Amino acid sequence: MIDCAYCEQPLTCDNCRAEYLPPTEDHYRALSQPDTPLTCNQCGEILICHWCKTPYDGVSEGEEASGGPEGPTP
Numbered sequence: 001m002i003d004c005a006y007c008e009q010p011l012t013c014d015n016c017r018a019e020y021l022p023p024t025e026d027h028y029r030a031l032s033q034p035d036t037p038l039t040c041n042q043c044g045e046i047l048i049c050h051w052c053k054t055p056y057d058g059v060s061e062g063e064e065a066s067g068g069p070e071g072p073t074p
């Protein structure tokens, strides 16, 4: 199960309510890269988190200017 990068709830497609499972490792990595759009592999729509309604459309909302690369998650 994948957690939403924004609200840390189980990442669920708002369109079809399917849990998002990255089909490849590239998709998994894309989760931590907000500039990479993700589409639901069930309905094919741009993935929108069911819980926080954040679209994974490759456009990051409120970009942080703090800089600093994100470390790898364990």
Ligand SMILES: [Zn+2]
Residues within 6 Å of the ligand: 004, 005, 006, 007, 008, 009, 049, 050, 051, 052, 053, 054
């Ligand atoms: Zn979310």
Ligand SMILES: [Zn+2]
Residues within 6 Å of the ligand: 013, 014, 015, 016, 017, 018, 040, 041, 042, 043, 044, 045
């Ligand atoms: Zn879907």
